[in-house]
Amino acid sequence: MQKIVFYSAQPYDIRFFEKENSSFGYELEFFDVQLRSHTVQLAEGADVVCIFVNDHCHAGIIEKLAAQGVKLIALRCAGFNNVDVAAAAAHGIGVVRVPAYSPQAVAEHAVALMMTLNRKTHKAYNRVREQNFALNGLLGFDVFGKTVGVVGTGNIGQAFAKIMLGFGCKVLAFDVVANKDLEALGVTYTNLPDMFATADIISLHCPLMDSTRHMINETTLATMKKGVMLINTSRGGLVDTKAAIHALKNGQLGSLGIDVYEQEEKLFFRDLSGDIIQDDTIQRLMSFPNVIITAHQAFFTQEALTQISNVTLENVQAFFNGELRNQVKI
Structure with a gap:
């Protein structure tokens, strides 16, 4: 069973992702801390890290993720300016996102x-x-x-x-x-x-x-x-x-x-x-x-959270089936 580690997880993230995961069956682990150099070790044993808009995913962190065996960075948002996509590609890590959610x-x-x-x-x-x-x-x-x-x-x-x-x-x-x-x-x-x-x-x-x-x-x-x-x-x-x-x-x-x-x-x-x-x-x-x-709540509707959860997990599923869906390219 593939494991997904979530950073910056809020109670609503846990609720919606656990609900949608009933159709996928991944092992999910949630942390409320942001992805930083001092928290990257929490991804040990994960196949996928799922991050949000304020998580840091620069080259140094990506190098550590790769060393821990992470194969995919799954953004549960549309923006990807916080990810060094070139560094991810150099380490063979895919990067996917949710390009449209309500x-x-x-x-x-x-x-x-x-x-x-x-x-x-x-x-x-x-x-x-x-x-x-x-x-x-x-x-x-x-x-x-x-x-x-x-x-x-x-x-x-x-x-x-x-x-x-x-x-x-x-x-x-x-x-x-x-x-x-x-x-x-x-x-x-x-x-x-x-x-x-x-x-x-x-x-x-x-x-x-x-x-x-x-x-x-x-x-x-x-x-x-x-x-x-x-x-x-x-x-x-x-x-x-x-x-x-x-x-x-x-x-x-x-x-x-x-x-x-x-x-x-x-x-x-x-x-x-x-x-x-x-x-x-x-x-x-x-x-x-x-x-x-307002504090970054524009996306915060039931419909959007349902779609974010579902598309993110579909992206992960596609990746393990040999396809990069909604890939962020260099």
């Missing part, structure tokens, strides 16, 4: 961030609980008729764009290749400078690579429409956080909704309610009334 889940969460920022429902909820029924300070705007920029039109970006079309928005999109189906629905593909200059709302749905890191920075923020709303449910490294803070302070950035953060691996998926958080940058972000932060 893209609607992430797209709908982006919309939730957008609508909460706009209509300030989080503030209204707290006010009413304190018997304050005043409307001052809760003014929003009609999303209908606004121009929405979608950066990246993969599965999630497509889902988000379609929702925005349903709101009656003018939707602009940017990607390396235009999606003909979206164009047929009324989406207009454009370049980033034109999008930044005209969009009232911008939502990021692209992977984190060298070419996209800090694509939202001091220079690009300055070219955006004053008061723009920015939503990021993709990867924290797409946004230069300090530049975003500066733009929030001077009003260039009207509001910010993020489900991801550059330094999230030290914070997210943990209960730190009793701790003093040492990250001054996120503390500053949380101080703004026009910023909403």
Whole structure:
């Protein structure tokens, strides 16, 4: 029986993977710690390690995994920027991922961030609980008729764009290749400078690579429409956080909704309610009334977790049958 060791395992990971594994029959072992140099030994005896977005899988760790007999790195997420794919290939270790898991889940969460920022429902909820029924300070705007920029039109970006079309928005999109189906629905593909200059709302749905890191920075923020709303449910490294803070302070950035953060691996998926958080940058972000932060929960739906578990185990099964399904290539 092949053994899969899970890192960064949360109670919901255990529940969903154990349920789906009833159809596969693998030996599963779960650890709540992240994959790091000092935790790599926990994979001793495993055929597969299953990791998440904040686990480290650089060349040194991969070398140790190979020495322990690990044959496959199975990402239970779409992103793979935390894995040295070339090092894995050099050590004969396959790398697979879950390229699409309920893209609607992430797209709908982006919309939730957008609508909460706009209509300030989080503030209204707290006010009413304190018997304050005043409307001052809760003014929003009609999303209908606004121009929405979608950066990246993969599965999630497509889902988000379609929702925005349903709101009656003018939707602009940017990607390396235009999606003909979206164009047929009324989406207009454009370049980033034109999008930044005209969009009232911008939502990021692209992977984190060298070419996209800090694509939202001091220079690009300055070219955006004053008061723009920015939503990021993709990867924290797409946004230069300090530049975003500066733009929030001077009003260039009207509001910010993020489900991801550059330094999230030290914070997210943990209960730190009793701790003093040492990250001054996120503390500053949380101080703004026009910023909403959620802790990488955009994927967190029943449908998505079921699909993540099933596709991950199918990837493992295919590997042991001599096939690399959903392979991450160099």
